Amino acid sequence: MSTPAAITRPAAERTDRIDLLLAASPPRRRAGALAASATFGRRAMLKIKHDPKQLVDSIAIPILFTVLFTYLFGGALGGSPGDYLTMLLPGTLSMSIAIVTMYGGARLAKDVTTGAFDRFRSLSVWRGAFVLGGLLSDAARYLFASAMVVLLGLAMGYRPEGGAPGVLAAVALVVAFGLSLSLLWAAVALLVPDQGVVISIANLVLMPLSFASNIFVQPSTMPGWLQAVVEVNPLSHVATAARELMNGGAGTGAVTWSLVATAVIAGVCAPLDLHLYGRRG
Amino acid sequence: MSKNSMGRDHPAIEAYGLVKVYGENRALDGIDLTVRRGQVFGFLGPNGAGKTTTIRILATLTRPDGGTARVLGHDLIGERDAIRARSAVTGQFAALDDDLTGYENLSILGRLHGLSGAAVRRRADDLLDAFELAGAAGRPVGGYSGGMRRRLDIAAGLIVTPDLLFLDEPTTGLDPRSRNQVWELVRRIAEAGTTVLLTTQYLEEADQLAEQIAVIDHGRIVAEGTSAQLKSRVGSGTLHVRLLDGEQRPRARQVLAGALDGTVRPAADPLTLSVLLPAPADATDVGRLVGQAMTMLAEARVAVAEVTLGQPSLDEAFLALTGHPAGPAPTDHEDVNA
Ligand SMILES: Nc1ncnc2c1ncn2[C@@H]1O[C@H](COP(=O)(O)OP(=O)(O)OP(=O)(O)O)[C@@H](O)[C@H]1O
Ligand SMILES: [Mg+2]
Numbered sequence: 001m002s003t004p005a006a007i008t009r010p011a012a013e014r015t016d017r018i019d020l021l022l023a024a025s026p027p028r029r030r031a032g033a034l035a036a037s038a039t040f041g042r043r044a045m046l047k048i049k050h051d052p053k054q055l056v057d058s059i060a061i062p063i064l065f066t067v068l069f070t071y072l073f074g075g076a077l078g079g080s081p082g083d084y085l086t087m088l089l090p091g092t093l094s095m096s097i098a099i100v101t102m103y104g105g106a107r108l109a110k111d112v113t114t115g116a117f118d119r120f121r122s123l124s125v126w127r128g129a130f131v132l133g134g135l136l137s138d139a140a141r142y143l144f145a146s147a148m149v150v151l152l153g154l155a156m157g158y159r160p161e162g163g164a165p166g167v168l169a170a171v172a173l174v175v176a177f178g179l180s181l182s183l184l185w186a187a188v189a190l191l192v193p194d195q196g197v198v199i200s201i202a203n204l205v206l207m208p209l210s211f212a213s214n215i216f217v218q219p220s221t222m223p224g225w226l227q228a229v230v231e232v233n234p235l236s237h238v239a240t241a242a243r244e245l246m247n248g249g250a251g252t253g254a255v256t257w258s259l260v261a262t263a264v265i266a267g268v269c270a271p272l273d274l275h276l277y278g279r280r281g
Numbered sequence: 282m283s284k285n286s287m288g289r290d291h292p293a294i295e296a297y298g299l300v301k302v303y304g305e306n307r308a309l310d311g312i313d314l315t316v317r318r319g320q321v322f323g324f325l326g327p328n329g330a331g332k333t334t335t336i337r338i339l340a341t342l343t344r345p346d347g348g349t350a351r352v353l354g355h356d357l358i359g360e361r362d363a364i365r366a367r368s369a370v371t372g373q374f375a376a377l378d379d380d381l382t383g384y385e386n387l388s389i390l391g392r393l394h395g396l397s398g399a400a401v402r403r404r405a406d407d408l409l410d411a412f413e414l415a416g417a418a419g420r421p422v423g424g425y426s427g428g429m430r431r432r433l434d435i436a437a438g439l440i441v442t443p444d445l446l447f448l449d450e451p452t453t454g455l456d457p458r459s460r461n462q463v464w465e466l467v468r469r470i471a472e473a474g475t476t477v478l479l480t481t482q483y484l485e486e487a488d489q490l491a492e493q494i495a496v497i498d499h500g501r502i503v504a505e506g507t508s509a510q511l512k513s514r515v516g517s518g519t520l521h522v523r524l525l526d527g528e529q530r531p532r533a534r535q536v537l538a539g540a541l542d543g544t545v546r547p548a549a550d551p552l553t554l555s556v557l558l559p560a561p562a563d564a565t566d567v568g569r570l571v572g573q574a575m576t577m578l579a580e581a582r583v584a585v586a587e588v589t590l591g592q593p594s595l596d597e598a599f600l601a602l603t604g605h606p607a608g609p610a611p612t613d614h615e616d617v618n619a
Contacts (some may be wrong), residue, residue, distance in 0.1 A: 017411045018466065022473035025442035026404055028366060029395035039392040043378070046389075050380045050421060115376030119437075122340055124366035125393050 033126040040120075040133020044107075045140070057103050058141050062096040062148040070156060073216055085158035090170060090242035091215030093149045097178040098210065098235055100145050102202030104138045105185025112193035121277070131186055131273045138182045142175040161248035170245040173258055177238045180262045183269035190276035209235045234261035291354045293318045293445050293476040294339060300347030301334050301500075308334045310500035312348070316478055316493070321471045323491025324480040331500040332480035333373055336447045339478070340370045353444055369438035372449025372480075379423035383414055383433050386422060387440065394441050408436040412466075428459025435466055446470060448479040452486060464489055484598050496602055504602045512592075515601045516543065519591050520556040520571060525584040527551040533583045540574035552586070557601060 031039070048054050069092050074084040111117045120130055150167060160167050189198045212229045213236040219227045230236050238261070241254035294316035301309040309331045316322040326332050337343040339352055341361040350357040352364045377386050384405055391401035409418045412432045417425060422433065431451060438446055448467065452460040467490050471477050481487050487494045488508045496504040496511070504511055520541070524533055530547060534554055538545045543556045558567060571590060578585055 018469045021411050022442045028441050031395040043389050122370045124362050
């Protein structure tokens with residue numbers, strides 16, 4: 001509670017200081033849109049600093065997926081680990097980041113239920129700042145998770161033909177796609193502010209996207225209808241684009257598809273987020 | 282400094298017919314409200330009366346389903362950013378970040394108010410110091426006591442001194458010492474010129490702090506006035522008479538009803554009667570009336586163990602103002618009693 005100094009200080013002096021403080025208010029100024037976004041990003045980083053457990057998902061999922069998928073599916077593909085990592089690792093990267101996106105939505109739902117969200121909404125701040133700040137911290141998280149996958153792959157013998165530029169381009173593409181998913185989960189969290197529900201809905205979307213894709217299995221082995229699903233699944237295209245970029249020999253098809261999918265999801269969800277943020281229940 | 286903005290003469294809050302409906306529940310059922318500038322206005326009501334809903338609407342967080350309001354001269358719907366810039370909300374629903382330290386909480390909010398890094402540091406340090414939180418500034422808020430938390434919450438509303446401060450139940454759950462600290466803060470803030478709209482469930486709190494009090498029940502304002510005006514409607518106080526012998530209670534009740542022009546109710550304790558005293562024209566009459574009543578009890582040979590005269594409680598105030606006890610919706614209540 002109070003420090004001894006505060007107890008011995010005369011009450012009149014304390015209250016006089018409050019009067020002075022109220023009179024000496026800093027001028028009222030609206031925070032710039034970028035400064036406010038950066039502040040929300042900093043808030044998320046501070047939360048990670050105080051509770052590093054939040055990063056467990058972003059560490060555990062990439063490690064688990066990379067190791068598990070390499071030894072689970074690697075045998076079926078034959079060759080040395082270096083060979084089958086060429087096929088698997090870009091897909092593992094895409095899937096890991098996609099899964100990790102849902103925890104950002106869960107955290108937003110928590111902010112809404114605890115009231116932190118209402119306090120921020122009661123300020124005169126550009127309404128996009130809260131969402132954009134969340135994206136900044138998400139981007140840092142996704143880059144971190146990507147680094148885990150790539151470094152682990154390299155340690156297990158993966159040698160990307162595309163070199164550093166190819167790997168960086170693939171990571172950028174995957175992170176961009178992940179951020180569009182962040183915007184989607186933000187909309188879900190603002191509609192249903194319940195952590196558990198947000199995670200369930202995200203799982204319901206991400207699990208089929210991950211498995212009905214070309215990440216683990218060649219679509220040619222699948223029944224026709226499933227091949228059609230794989231064909232329109234944006235995560236398939238992201239995985240293909242990452243594979244092409246990392247292993248050299250990138251065509252423009254999959255990369256374009258991925259960028260279009262990213263832009264469409266973001267283009268629908270960003271305005272929706274802004275609307276839901278500004279909405280008054 | 283901020284006080285000389287245009288239109289000094291308009292009230293801080295003018296609301297007409299505010300309505301908020303949740304499903305079947307009319308949480309607010311036509312609230313009219315005028316709060317003068319610089320005033321501490323008390324919004325008094327039991328659980329579920331609509332206090333938080335009213336504050337949320339006036340602070341632009343919830344959209345009303347009916348009615349209009351001007352806050353600090355700005356239209357509630359059209360000029361929401363101007364209202365947000367000049368007012369601050371603390372209390373029940375606007376939470377702090379538990380996992381961040383007290384300093385970090387203020388620092389984040391300071392940056393969102395457009396302060397520079399140096400200005401934020403200075404203001405946060407000054408506020409933490411003045412609110413006796415300097416020693417805890419580096420600790421996560423999750424570990425603060427209730428009183429510390431409430432003080433930080435109020436400090437967070439003063440990063441830029443607001444023209445209007447909403448305080449939603451600022452002392453609920455606090456011990457008497459912390460409660461007195463918060464009261465002192467509220468008085469200081471009001472003296473410095475900030476208009477304060479505070480909600481409370483305690484008549485005493487409204488009495489201590491507010492110049493004007495509105496009593497809200499089931500989404501309607503059932504009474505409004507100064508503390509003195511409300512008390513004159515509620516009565517000057519409650520007389521509790523404890524008897525030595527419970528057998529004598531009916532006789533005592535008869536005597537007291539005759540002697541005092543108030544409602545006599547048997548209390549839960551079988552030895553006690555309570556009388557809600559009407560407000561006499563002259564306050565000194567209360568003692569004379571009570572004295573007379575005691576004499577009459579003695580003449581009727583009723584043995585009295587204890588006599589106390591107290592302020593009406595919120596329950597008694599409600600009973601007097603609304604005709605029903607403070608509590609959940611009357612339908613629920615009757616079902617329980619049936
Ligand atoms: N978001 C909401 N959805 C549905 N009903 C609500 C919502 N918010 C409030 N209510 C209902 O509206 C009524 C008024 O609630 P409000 O929170 O304004 O009361 P209050 O006076 O602040 O009570 P308390 O003293 O418990 O804080 C209650 O019946 C409550 O159940
Ligand atoms: Mg409330």
